[in-house]
Amino acid sequence: MVHKFEHSTFTYFDVKVAPDAIENVISWTAVASANALGPLAGIEYIGHVGDMPDHLLYRIPKLFPTPEGSEASQGLEELEDRRNAGVVDSILARQGVIHVDVQSLKQRVKRDEL
Numbered sequence: 001m002v003h004k005f006e007h008s009t010f011t012y013f014d015v016k017v018a019p020d021a022i023e024n025v026i027s028w029t030a031v032a033s034a035n036a037l038g039p040l041a042g043i044e045y046i047g048h049v050g051d052m053p054d055h056l057l058y059r060i061p062k063l064f065p066t067p068e069g070s071e072a073s074q075g076l077e078e079l080e081d082r083r084n085a086g087v088v089d090s091i092l093a094r095q096g097v098i099h100v101d102v103q104s105l106k107q108r109v110k111r112d113e114l
Contacts, residue, residue, distance in 0.1 A: 007104075008065055008066050009062055009065040010060065010062060011059065011060055011061075011062055011103075012046075012057065012058070012102070012103035013043075013057070013059070013060070013087065013100055013101065013102055014049050014055055014100070014101040014103055015056045015057075015058060015099075016055050016099040016100070017054055017056055017097055017098060018054070018098060020096070021095065021096020021097070022056070022096075024095075025056065025096055025097060026045055026056065028094055029043055029045060029091070030045065038090070039086040039087050039089075039090045040060075040087060040091070042060050043058050043059070043060045043087065044059050044060070045057075046058060062080060064076045088100045
């Protein structure tokens with residue numbers, strides 16, 4: 001399944017999970033998302049990453065959405081980074097979670113033509 005990413009309003013996380021813990025992690029994050037006070041408040045399970053059954057894709061609304069093509073100030077980026085670190089730590093603390101990556105938008109740069 002191909003996912004449409006909205007990097008201006010959401011932060012995305014690739015969560016690698018042990019095969020026997022997938023359902024447990026999905027249900028746990030749904031419960032954690034419903035808790036309005038925890039670091040995972042508002043986290044949303046999107047689906048699997050590509051054809052990899054042990055990689056789960058999550059997103060969480062950014063604290064300070066930025067319009068397409070603009071950049072957040074340094075202070076706002078630091079707040080987002082701290083919040084994202086809390087999300088990563090919370091997910092990693094769950095049994096069965098192997099690794100968590102914050103997904104970032106990378107602009108492709110065309111090489112010089114010779």
